[in-house]
Amino acid sequence: MELTQFGCEDWLNVWEKSAKIDIAQSTIDSLTLEEILAFEDDGGKAFMENLMKEKFSYGWIEGSPAFKSEVAKLYTRVPEDNILSTNGATGANFMAILGLIGQGDHVIAQYPSYQQLYDWPKTLGAQVDYWEIREENNWLPELSELRRLVKPSTKLICLNNAAQPTGAIMSPKFLAEVVEIARSVDAYILCDEVYLPLDETTDYRPIADMYEKGISTNSISKTYSVPGIRVGWVATQNRELCDEFRKIRDYTLICTGVFDDAVAALVLKHKDKVLARARKIVKKNLAILKEWVENEPLVSMVFPHDVSVSFVKFEQLDPAQTEDFAIQLLKEKGVLIIPGNRFALPGYARIGYCTDESTLRQGLQALSDFLRVYQA
Ligand SMILES: Cc1ncc(COP(=O)(O)O)c(C=O)c1O
Incomplete structure:
Protein backbone atom coordinates (compact mmCIF):
# COMPACT_ATOMS: atom_id res chain seq x y z
CA MET A 1 0.00 0.00 0.00
CA GLU A 2 1.48 3.32 -1.08
CA LEU A 3 0.34 6.46 0.70
CA THR A 4 1.45 9.88 -0.55
CA GLN A 5 2.64 12.43 2.03
CA PHE A 6 -0.28 14.72 3.00
CA GLY A 7 1.10 18.07 1.76
CA CYS A 8 -0.58 20.64 4.00
CA GLU A 9 -0.73 18.43 7.11
CA ASP A 10 2.95 17.57 6.76
CA TRP A 11 3.79 21.28 6.45
CA LEU A 12 1.85 22.07 9.63
CA ASN A 13 3.37 19.11 11.50
CA VAL A 14 6.87 20.37 10.78
CA TRP A 15 6.41 24.13 11.12
CA GLU A 16 3.33 25.19 13.08
CA LYS A 17 4.85 25.05 16.55
CA SER A 18 7.64 27.47 15.52
CA ALA A 19 5.15 30.16 14.47
CA LYS A 20 4.94 33.38 16.44
CA ILE A 21 2.23 34.79 14.19
CA ASP A 22 0.01 32.00 12.89
CA ILE A 23 -2.15 33.02 9.94
CA ALA A 24 -2.31 29.54 8.44
CA GLN A 25 -5.08 27.80 10.37
CA SER A 26 -8.46 27.07 8.87
CA THR A 27 -10.37 26.84 12.16
CA ILE A 28 -12.31 29.91 13.26
CA ASP A 29 -10.48 31.10 16.40
CA SER A 30 -10.73 27.95 18.61
CA LEU A 31 -12.95 28.01 21.70
CA THR A 32 -11.80 27.14 25.23
CA LEU A 33 -13.81 24.77 27.44
CA GLU A 34 -14.62 27.78 29.60
CA GLU A 35 -16.12 29.60 26.62
CA ILE A 36 -18.12 26.53 25.60
CA LEU A 37 -19.52 26.09 29.12
CA ALA A 38 -20.47 29.76 29.24
CA PHE A 39 -23.05 29.11 26.49
CA GLU A 40 -25.13 27.28 29.15
CA ASP A 41 -27.47 29.39 31.32
CA ASP A 42 -25.85 28.08 34.53
CA GLY A 43 -22.31 28.52 33.15
CA GLY A 44 -22.00 24.77 32.55
CA LYS A 45 -22.34 23.81 36.24
CA ALA A 46 -24.88 21.02 35.67
CA PHE A 47 -23.02 19.78 32.59
CA MET A 48 -19.76 19.48 34.52
CA GLU A 49 -21.43 17.87 37.54
CA ASN A 50 -22.98 15.22 35.31
CA LEU A 51 -19.72 14.65 33.50
CA MET A 52 -17.81 14.21 36.76
CA LYS A 53 -20.16 11.39 37.72
CA HIS A 270 -25.42 25.96 21.14
CA LYS A 271 -24.70 26.12 17.43
CA ASP A 272 -26.63 29.39 17.04
CA LYS A 273 -24.32 31.11 19.53
CA VAL A 274 -21.23 29.40 18.13
CA LEU A 275 -22.14 30.41 14.58
CA ALA A 276 -23.02 33.98 15.60
CA ARG A 277 -19.54 34.30 17.12
CA ALA A 278 -17.93 32.70 14.05
CA ARG A 279 -19.89 34.97 11.70
CA LYS A 280 -18.70 38.04 13.56
CA ILE A 281 -15.06 36.95 13.36
CA VAL A 282 -15.29 36.05 9.67
CA LYS A 283 -16.99 39.31 8.68
CA LYS A 284 -14.61 41.52 10.63
CA ASN A 285 -11.46 39.69 9.57
CA LEU A 286 -12.50 39.31 5.95
CA ALA A 287 -12.85 43.11 5.75
CA ILE A 288 -9.28 43.43 7.11
CA LEU A 289 -8.02 40.86 4.61
CA LYS A 290 -9.78 42.59 1.70
CA GLU A 291 -8.36 45.97 2.65
CA TRP A 292 -4.88 44.45 2.80
CA VAL A 293 -5.19 42.78 -0.61
CA GLU A 294 -6.60 45.92 -2.21
CA ASN A 295 -3.67 47.99 -0.92
CA GLU A 296 -0.93 45.45 -1.59
CA PRO A 297 0.14 45.43 -5.27
CA LEU A 298 2.28 42.29 -4.81
CA VAL A 299 -0.76 40.06 -4.18
CA SER A 300 -4.23 39.34 -5.52
CA MET A 301 -7.09 37.12 -4.40
CA VAL A 302 -10.40 35.64 -5.46
CA PHE A 303 -12.07 36.41 -2.15
CA PRO A 304 -13.75 33.62 -0.19
CA HIS A 305 -17.48 33.99 0.52
CA ASP A 306 -17.47 34.10 4.32
CA VAL A 307 -15.62 30.82 4.57
CA SER A 308 -12.65 30.62 6.93
CA VAL A 309 -9.92 29.89 4.37
CA SER A 310 -8.49 32.16 1.70
CA PHE A 311 -5.94 31.67 -1.05
CA VAL A 312 -3.62 34.52 -1.93
CA LYS A 313 -1.69 34.83 -5.20
CA PHE A 314 1.84 36.23 -5.11
CA GLU A 315 1.99 38.37 -8.25
CA GLN A 316 5.77 38.61 -8.64
CA LEU A 317 7.11 35.59 -6.81
CA ASP A 318 8.68 32.83 -8.90
CA PRO A 319 6.24 29.91 -8.24
CA ALA A 320 9.22 27.57 -7.83
CA GLN A 321 10.25 29.67 -4.80
CA THR A 322 6.92 29.41 -2.95
CA GLU A 323 7.99 26.91 -0.32
CA ASP A 324 11.36 28.59 0.27
CA PHE A 325 9.59 31.95 0.62
CA ALA A 326 7.23 30.50 3.24
CA ILE A 327 10.11 28.94 5.20
CA GLN A 328 12.13 32.17 5.14
CA LEU A 329 9.03 34.17 6.14
CA LEU A 330 8.64 31.93 9.16
CA LYS A 331 12.32 32.06 10.08
CA GLU A 332 12.72 35.80 9.60
CA LYS A 333 9.34 37.13 10.72
CA GLY A 334 7.78 34.25 12.66
CA VAL A 335 4.76 34.27 10.31
CA LEU A 336 3.14 30.95 9.34
CA ILE A 337 1.23 30.54 6.07
CA ILE A 338 0.81 27.36 3.99
CA PRO A 339 2.65 27.56 0.66
CA GLY A 340 0.43 26.74 -2.31
CA ASN A 341 2.71 23.99 -3.60
CA ARG A 342 1.40 21.97 -0.62
CA PHE A 343 -1.96 22.07 -2.45
CA ALA A 344 -0.37 21.48 -5.87
CA LEU A 345 -0.74 25.22 -6.63
CA PRO A 346 2.66 26.93 -6.35
CA GLY A 347 2.69 30.74 -6.51
CA TYR A 348 -0.13 30.98 -3.97
CA ALA A 349 -0.57 30.47 -0.21
CA ARG A 350 -3.38 29.61 2.17
CA ILE A 351 -4.11 32.34 4.67
CA GLY A 352 -6.33 31.37 7.56
CA TYR A 353 -7.61 34.81 8.42
CA CYS A 354 -10.02 33.79 11.21
CA THR A 355 -7.56 34.18 14.05
CA ASP A 356 -7.64 37.09 16.52
CA GLU A 357 -7.53 40.54 14.93
CA SER A 358 -4.13 41.60 16.18
CA THR A 359 -2.44 38.39 14.96
CA LEU A 360 -4.05 38.85 11.55
CA ARG A 361 -2.98 42.50 11.25
CA GLN A 362 0.58 41.77 12.36
CA GLY A 363 0.80 38.74 10.06
CA LEU A 364 -0.38 40.60 6.97
CA GLN A 365 1.95 43.56 7.63
CA ALA A 366 4.92 41.24 8.11
CA LEU A 367 3.99 39.34 4.96
CA SER A 368 3.95 42.60 2.98
CA ASP A 369 7.32 43.64 4.42
CA PHE A 370 8.92 40.29 3.72
CA LEU A 371 7.61 40.06 0.14
CA ARG A 372 9.69 43.17 -0.62
CA VAL A 373 12.78 41.91 1.17
CA TYR A 374 12.60 38.45 -0.46
CA GLN A 375 12.00 39.70 -3.98
CA ALA A 376 14.83 42.22 -3.71
C1 LIG B 1 -11.63 20.01 3.96
C2 LIG B 1 -11.15 19.47 5.26
N1 LIG B 1 -11.69 18.36 5.76
C3 LIG B 1 -11.30 17.85 6.93
C4 LIG B 1 -10.30 18.44 7.67
C5 LIG B 1 -9.92 17.85 8.98
O1 LIG B 1 -11.02 17.93 9.82
P1 LIG B 1 -11.08 17.24 11.25
O2 LIG B 1 -10.27 18.05 12.19
O3 LIG B 1 -12.51 17.27 11.60
O4 LIG B 1 -10.56 15.87 11.10
C6 LIG B 1 -9.68 19.59 7.19
C7 LIG B 1 -8.56 20.22 7.93
O5 LIG B 1 -7.88 21.08 7.48
C8 LIG B 1 -10.13 20.12 5.97
O6 LIG B 1 -9.59 21.24 5.46
Missing part, protein backbone atom coordinates in the same frame (compact mmCIF):
# COMPACT_ATOMS: atom_id res chain seq x y z
CA GLU A 54 -20.24 9.76 34.28
CA LYS A 55 -18.36 6.47 34.06
CA PHE A 56 -15.70 6.70 31.37
CA SER A 57 -16.82 3.49 29.71
CA TYR A 58 -17.01 3.31 25.91
CA GLY A 59 -20.31 5.17 26.23
CA TRP A 60 -22.61 5.35 23.21
CA ILE A 61 -20.86 3.47 20.43
CA GLU A 62 -22.22 5.40 17.42
CA GLY A 63 -22.64 8.72 19.20
CA SER A 64 -25.01 9.59 22.06
CA PRO A 65 -28.71 10.34 21.40
CA ALA A 66 -27.99 13.97 22.35
CA PHE A 67 -25.19 14.16 19.77
CA LYS A 68 -27.16 12.40 17.02
CA SER A 69 -30.23 14.52 17.54
CA GLU A 70 -28.17 17.74 17.29
CA VAL A 71 -26.45 16.52 14.11
CA ALA A 72 -29.78 15.43 12.56
CA LYS A 73 -31.04 19.02 12.92
CA LEU A 74 -28.42 20.07 10.36
CA TYR A 75 -30.19 18.00 7.65
CA THR A 76 -33.75 17.72 6.40
CA ARG A 77 -33.59 14.18 5.01
CA VAL A 78 -31.20 12.29 7.25
CA PRO A 79 -32.68 10.28 10.13
CA GLU A 80 -30.73 10.10 13.41
CA ASP A 81 -30.08 6.42 12.78
CA ASN A 82 -28.09 7.27 9.64
CA ILE A 83 -25.62 9.48 11.51
CA LEU A 84 -22.38 7.94 12.77
CA SER A 85 -19.83 9.79 14.86
CA THR A 86 -16.21 9.59 13.72
CA ASN A 87 -12.75 10.76 14.65
CA GLY A 88 -13.10 14.20 13.03
CA ALA A 89 -14.05 14.75 9.40
CA THR A 90 -10.77 13.06 8.53
CA GLY A 91 -12.12 9.89 10.14
CA ALA A 92 -15.43 10.33 8.32
CA ASN A 93 -13.77 10.71 4.90
CA PHE A 94 -11.42 7.81 5.61
CA MET A 95 -14.29 5.51 6.55
CA ALA A 96 -16.61 6.53 3.72
CA ILE A 97 -13.94 6.09 1.04
CA LEU A 98 -12.79 2.77 2.53
CA GLY A 99 -16.41 1.61 2.58
CA LEU A 100 -16.99 2.45 -1.07
CA ILE A 101 -13.75 2.07 -2.96
CA GLY A 102 -11.65 -0.91 -4.00
CA GLN A 103 -9.06 -1.92 -6.57
CA GLY A 104 -9.82 -0.59 -10.07
CA ASP A 105 -12.83 1.56 -9.16
CA HIS A 106 -13.25 4.82 -11.03
CA VAL A 107 -13.31 7.95 -8.88
CA ILE A 108 -13.57 11.61 -9.90
CA ALA A 109 -12.29 14.17 -7.40
CA GLN A 110 -12.44 17.95 -7.28
CA TYR A 111 -8.78 18.96 -7.59
CA PRO A 112 -6.97 20.36 -5.80
CA SER A 113 -9.04 20.29 -2.63
CA TYR A 114 -8.56 18.28 0.54
CA GLN A 115 -5.85 15.80 -0.40
CA GLN A 116 -7.49 12.90 1.46
CA LEU A 117 -10.33 13.04 -1.09
CA TYR A 118 -8.12 11.94 -4.00
CA ASP A 119 -5.01 10.33 -2.52
CA TRP A 120 -6.81 7.96 -0.17
CA PRO A 121 -8.89 6.44 -3.03
CA LYS A 122 -5.68 6.11 -5.05
CA THR A 123 -4.05 4.21 -2.18
CA LEU A 124 -7.02 1.83 -2.20
CA GLY A 125 -6.30 1.09 -5.88
CA ALA A 126 -8.83 3.40 -7.53
CA GLN A 127 -8.26 5.10 -10.84
CA VAL A 128 -8.75 8.75 -9.93
CA ASP A 129 -9.53 11.47 -12.47
CA TYR A 130 -9.15 15.09 -11.41
CA TRP A 131 -11.99 17.55 -11.83
CA GLU A 132 -9.85 20.67 -11.83
CA ILE A 133 -10.79 23.95 -10.19
CA ARG A 134 -9.98 27.12 -12.13
CA GLU A 135 -9.02 30.50 -10.75
CA GLU A 136 -10.71 32.30 -13.67
CA ASN A 137 -13.92 30.48 -12.70
CA ASN A 138 -13.84 31.73 -9.08
CA TRP A 139 -11.97 28.54 -8.19
CA LEU A 140 -14.85 26.30 -9.25
CA PRO A 141 -14.54 23.43 -11.73
CA GLU A 142 -16.58 23.31 -14.99
CA LEU A 143 -19.69 21.13 -15.24
CA SER A 144 -18.89 20.38 -18.90
CA GLU A 145 -15.62 18.85 -17.76
CA LEU A 146 -17.40 16.61 -15.26
CA ARG A 147 -19.70 15.42 -18.04
CA ARG A 148 -16.59 14.54 -20.04
CA LEU A 149 -14.88 12.73 -17.13
CA VAL A 150 -17.81 10.63 -16.00
CA LYS A 151 -18.06 7.00 -17.22
CA PRO A 152 -20.65 4.24 -16.79
CA SER A 153 -18.24 2.68 -14.31
CA THR A 154 -17.75 5.83 -12.16
CA LYS A 155 -18.31 4.77 -8.57
CA LEU A 156 -17.69 7.95 -6.62
CA ILE A 157 -17.37 11.71 -7.04
CA CYS A 158 -15.49 13.44 -4.19
CA LEU A 159 -16.23 17.08 -3.43
CA ASN A 160 -15.23 19.63 -0.84
CA ASN A 161 -17.91 22.29 -0.38
CA ALA A 162 -17.10 24.95 0.67
CA ALA A 163 -13.61 24.18 -0.59
CA GLN A 164 -10.22 24.48 0.90
CA PRO A 165 -7.80 26.12 0.29
CA THR A 166 -9.77 28.65 -1.76
CA GLY A 167 -13.05 29.17 0.13
CA ALA A 168 -15.07 28.63 -3.09
CA ILE A 169 -18.71 27.53 -2.73
CA MET A 170 -20.79 25.32 -5.02
CA SER A 171 -24.37 26.64 -5.03
CA PRO A 172 -27.35 24.24 -4.72
CA LYS A 173 -28.09 24.96 -8.41
CA PHE A 174 -24.57 23.91 -9.41
CA LEU A 175 -24.73 20.87 -7.09
CA ALA A 176 -28.08 19.83 -8.54
CA GLU A 177 -26.34 19.52 -11.91
CA VAL A 178 -23.54 17.49 -10.32
CA VAL A 179 -26.20 15.22 -8.79
CA GLU A 180 -27.84 14.73 -12.20
CA ILE A 181 -24.49 13.78 -13.73
CA ALA A 182 -23.78 11.35 -10.87
CA ARG A 183 -27.27 9.87 -11.09
CA SER A 184 -26.84 9.25 -14.82
CA VAL A 185 -24.12 6.68 -13.99
CA ASP A 186 -25.44 5.70 -10.54
CA ALA A 187 -22.35 7.10 -8.78
CA TYR A 188 -22.12 8.12 -5.13
CA ILE A 189 -21.15 11.66 -4.16
CA LEU A 190 -19.05 12.22 -1.06
CA CYS A 191 -18.93 15.85 0.04
CA ASP A 192 -16.65 17.11 2.81
CA GLU A 193 -18.62 20.00 4.29
CA VAL A 194 -16.44 21.15 7.19
CA TYR A 195 -16.39 24.74 5.91
CA LEU A 196 -19.89 26.13 6.26
CA PRO A 197 -20.43 29.47 4.51
CA LEU A 198 -21.18 32.00 7.24
CA ASP A 199 -23.01 34.62 5.25
CA GLU A 200 -26.68 33.90 6.01
CA THR A 201 -27.68 35.00 2.50
CA THR A 202 -25.48 32.38 0.82
CA ASP A 203 -27.45 29.62 -0.81
CA TYR A 204 -26.04 26.35 0.55
CA ARG A 205 -27.26 22.75 0.96
CA PRO A 206 -25.57 19.59 2.22
CA ILE A 207 -25.27 16.81 -0.35
CA ALA A 208 -26.98 14.28 1.98
CA ASP A 209 -30.20 16.29 1.60
CA MET A 210 -29.87 16.58 -2.16
CA TYR A 211 -29.09 13.06 -3.32
CA GLU A 212 -30.13 9.57 -2.29
CA LYS A 213 -26.54 8.42 -2.90
CA GLY A 214 -24.99 11.49 -1.27
CA ILE A 215 -22.73 11.30 1.78
CA SER A 216 -22.03 14.40 3.85
CA THR A 217 -18.99 14.45 6.10
CA ASN A 218 -18.47 17.15 8.67
CA SER A 219 -17.05 17.90 12.13
CA ILE A 220 -16.90 20.51 14.88
CA SER A 221 -13.31 21.37 13.90
CA LYS A 222 -13.65 24.35 11.57
CA THR A 223 -16.85 26.39 11.50
CA TYR A 224 -17.73 25.24 15.04
CA SER A 225 -14.24 26.18 16.34
CA VAL A 226 -13.42 23.04 18.36
CA PRO A 227 -10.79 20.87 16.59
CA GLY A 228 -9.41 19.77 19.97
CA ILE A 229 -12.50 17.61 20.46
CA ARG A 230 -11.96 15.00 17.79
CA VAL A 231 -15.54 14.53 16.71
CA GLY A 232 -16.96 14.45 13.21
CA TRP A 233 -19.69 12.46 11.47
CA VAL A 234 -21.03 10.91 8.29
CA ALA A 235 -24.64 11.52 7.31
CA THR A 236 -26.57 9.87 4.50
CA GLN A 237 -30.16 9.08 3.57
CA ASN A 238 -29.00 5.64 2.47
CA ARG A 239 -29.46 3.06 5.24
CA GLU A 240 -27.60 0.27 3.43
CA LEU A 241 -24.56 2.48 2.99
CA CYS A 242 -24.70 3.55 6.60
CA ASP A 243 -24.65 -0.13 7.63
CA GLU A 244 -21.48 -0.63 5.53
CA PHE A 245 -19.86 2.25 7.40
CA ARG A 246 -20.99 0.74 10.72
CA LYS A 247 -18.96 -2.37 9.94
CA ILE A 248 -15.81 -0.38 9.21
CA ARG A 249 -16.28 1.72 12.32
CA ASP A 250 -16.11 -1.41 14.46
CA TYR A 251 -12.68 -2.19 13.01
CA THR A 252 -11.23 1.30 13.16
CA LEU A 253 -12.82 3.33 15.93
CA ILE A 254 -15.51 1.74 18.16
CA CYS A 255 -16.49 5.13 19.62
CA THR A 256 -15.32 8.73 19.95
CA GLY A 257 -15.29 8.63 23.77
CA VAL A 258 -17.61 9.87 26.52
CA PHE A 259 -15.89 13.23 27.05
CA ASP A 260 -15.55 14.17 23.38
CA ASP A 261 -19.11 13.12 22.61
CA ALA A 262 -20.53 15.18 25.49
CA VAL A 263 -18.61 18.33 24.53
CA ALA A 264 -19.47 17.91 20.83
CA ALA A 265 -23.18 17.59 21.70
CA LEU A 266 -22.91 20.72 23.86
CA VAL A 267 -21.20 22.71 21.09
CA LEU A 268 -23.89 21.69 18.59
CA LYS A 269 -26.69 22.37 21.11
